[in-house]
Amino acid sequence: MTSEPPVHATTVAVHHAGAWKGVMILGPSGAGKSDLALRLIGRGWRLVSDDYTQVWASGGALYTTAPAVIAGRIEARGVGIVSVRTRLTARIVLAVACLPEAVERLPEPQSRRFSGIDLPLLALDPRPASAVDMVAVALQTL
Incomplete structure (x- = not known):
């Protein structure tokens, strides 16, 4: 097992196809990571970590x-x-990059490497209501 410093990401997980699958939501402060996570949690997902994630x-x-100091809690801006329902750990199968603008309709597949593991990367504007559905659809394609 290899470990790195925490990643600036919010992580959520859902029970899908017989197993828990995690999604790491990436972006700078204010990008909408926690907001997107809260909307996913509202649809039955579980929080793994908000803002910083140990990978x-x-x-x-x-x-x-x-990280122990933030376990079980998420920032609801405003x-x-x-405190929300959580999952202690999750196997991550997808990374989502929060972007401040609309993305290409049919982008080329992307990936991002963490601890020597390449993850599929979904670039997404997290603000539209459909962002939650886009994450769910991307997860189903894996």
């Missing part, structure tokens, strides 16, 4: 957990820090 590789897969 490690094991057995050719990528896993994440929350409301404060709130």
